[in-house]
Amino acid sequence: MIDEGLRNELSKQGVVVTGFQDLYNWGRKNSLWPMQFGLACCAIEMIATAMARFDLSRFGSEVFRNSPRQSDLMIVAGTVTKKMAPQVVRLYNQMSEPKYVIAMGACAISGGPFKQGYNVLKGIDRFIPVDVHIPGCPPRPEALLHALITLQEKISKETFTGPGRPRHLDPNAPSEFPIPVCGPDDLTPPSNPEVWRPPTMVRED
């Protein structure tokens, strides 16, 4: 590792010194390709984010791909119904590694206003690992841009080795997650325990 003071001194002289890992992460974080996939109202905001006014392409991820094979970012934009959840998980499974997920909007992260309903999944993080959650109903394009920048910061901090390494560099981590099946009453299983553990409520008396 290069000394931080020396690196600063060199950068003042116009010499950029970087490591392999930083270069790798820099390249990856600035070339996220989202999948063109929207479910409900949030998708309209997602479309607006890609349009000229908000211009997602400033962050290097304007290339919305129509195929999961070519995408590495899934923006779950909108209400995930229980009928649609298997398709979302299947598309996630078909994406290439390394892959990331942004859950956009109240519905995608928790079921939102439809949480008490029978047909809406109470958060896509029950089945696939979500990297960034965006609250709001629907969140404005700025919120999606902020989520993208947050994800980019997360990617830039990833390491090659060690326990904090990303999932795609862990040979034991799964690339595919079990796809739920529409049962008579609910999705079976209703959640993937490897991904989602319900938070334990601690009441302070």
Add this chain to the structure above:
Amino acid sequence: MTGSYSTNEFLAVLLLVAILFPIGPLLAAWSWAKFMCPAKPGPHKNAIYECGLESKGDAWVQFRSEYYLYALIFLVFDVETLFLLPFAAAFKGLPLGAFAAMLFFLLLLVEGLVWAWRKGLLAWK
């Protein structure tokens, strides 16, 4: 510095660079993909369909090969018509040789049509 270099030495360097320049990045990309992005195949990832829905039944589309034959014959005559247009436009000013050549071309065109007809290519099976 003066030295005597033969052209062959420069050619050898050029060849070396010409080989290394495309191969190097390819090798780097290959090794990058090999070591930095472990392939994690699976039944869903290797599945054909990409819309999220599972395919039901046979997905093969029945398409008769005669369509290709018709399209090919149409294309051939279509392109030949392209040659007939300037022939018609410059008809009055053509010298005898060009006229004869064009007649020969027309003969070939008709001959091709007759051949296709006799072979039964235009009959729908």
